[in-house]
Amino acid sequence: MKMSSPTSRRNSSRGSVCGNRASSECHVRRRGSSCSYFSPEDLNVSLNQPIFTITLRFLLAIDLWLSKQLGVCACEEASWGGIRPLVRLVEFSGHVIPWIIGTVYTLLRGESVEEQEIMLNLALALLMDLLLVRVVKTVIRRRRPAQNRSEILSTFFVERYSFPSGHATRAAMCARFLLAQLVDEASMRVLVVGWATLVSLSRLLLARQYVTDVGFGLAMGYCQYGLVERLWVTWDCVQDLMLIGLRERLNRAYSGLWIADWKH
Numbered sequence: 001m002k003m004s005s006p007t008s009r010r011n012s013s014r015g016s017v018c019g020n021r022a023s024s025e026c027h028v029r030r031r032g033s034s035c036s037y038f039s040p041e042d043l044n045v046s047l048n049q050p051i052f053t054i055t056l057r058f059l060l061a062i063d064l065w066l067s068k069q070l071g072v073c074a075c076e077e078a079s080w081g082g083i084r085p086l087v088r089l090v091e092f093s094g095h096v097i098p099w100i101i102g103t104v105y106t107l108l109r110g111e112s113v114e115e116q117e118i119m120l121n122l123a124l125a126l127l128m129d130l131l132l133v134r135v136v137k138t139v140i141r142r143r144r145p146a147q148n149r150s151e152i153l154s155t156f157f158v159e160r161y162s163f164p165s166g167h168a169t170r171a172a173m174c175a176r177f178l179l180a181q182l183v184d185e186a187s188m189r190v191l192v193v194g195w196a197t198l199v200s201l202s203r204l205l206l207a208r209q210y211v212t213d214v215g216f217g218l219a220m221g222y223c224q225y226g227l228v229e230r231l232w233v234t235w236d237c238v239q240d241l242m243l244i245g246l247r248e249r250l251n252r253a254y255s256g257l258w259i260a261d262w263k264h
Contacts, residue, residue, distance in 0.1 A: 063212045067145070071207030074145075080205070087202045094167040094199035099174065100126055117235040118181050125173060125228045132224065133169055133217075137161040145207050165209045168217025169224065171196040176225040 049057075072080035073087050092098070103123045110116035142163035159166070175196035183189050200218060203209045 063210050067204060067207070067210045070204040070211070071145070073205040074207035084206070087205050090198050091167065091202040091206060091208070093195070094171050094202075096126060096130060096166070096170060099170065113235050117233075117238075120235070120238065121228060121233055122174075122177060124231075124233060125177060125224070126170070128228070129166070129170055129173055129221070129224060132220070133164060133166045136164055136220075137166075142210075142213070144209065162209045163213045163216065164220055165200070165203050165213045165217035167203050167208075168200045168214045169221035171199040172218045172221030173224045173228070174221075176222060177228065180225070180229075 072078050073084045075081060076084060078084075100123065103119055103126065107116055107119035107123060110119060137159065138161070140163045141161055144160070144162040175192050178192050179189055183192055200214050203214055204211060
């Protein structure tokens, strides 16, 4: 039977203590990073890569760092986690569902032709925004920052991809639409611009998206209104289309009756 020396016993006990300390530090590090949503692998840069790739990765690193600094409401344990419900409310005000419901309701209850025409084009603009954002997201396929905890609303309302920000495109397009068509007073114009800014900022505070996603979304939404103006649908055009459709149906019905009478 071998007797272990005091030195080996001290080394083994020291190794077990270090191992326990390392595991506890790892556990604390894991627990403290519950609000982290960026992978360090995204920041790896090799000097053997082309200068364009290095520059792109450097800008990406800035984007990730700045987005991480702004994500102060990513979870309740974050530095500004106390105002997270309020920020989420601002975020929901830029969601497509309340906008489509409100636009369709106003369109159906409109008191004048001009009001119905404006609401019709706003509804078409919202649908166009949904389509364009979905196409770009499907092409780019940039993953969102990993959410810290699953939420019921996020399960139904948060999309899979991040670039560009649909909230930012919608906020910019709707703000420009309202400023051009409905809002004339200076105070209301300030409120509209402030709302669009807060909706875009809420996506960063909640760590939903990156800074470049929101920035590109604002630019995209601003340009989308120019397309809405070019493709503006007048109420007379809608009536003409309805009359053409009604005329075609009447012609088909009349042709069917004439053929039936001829066979008899």
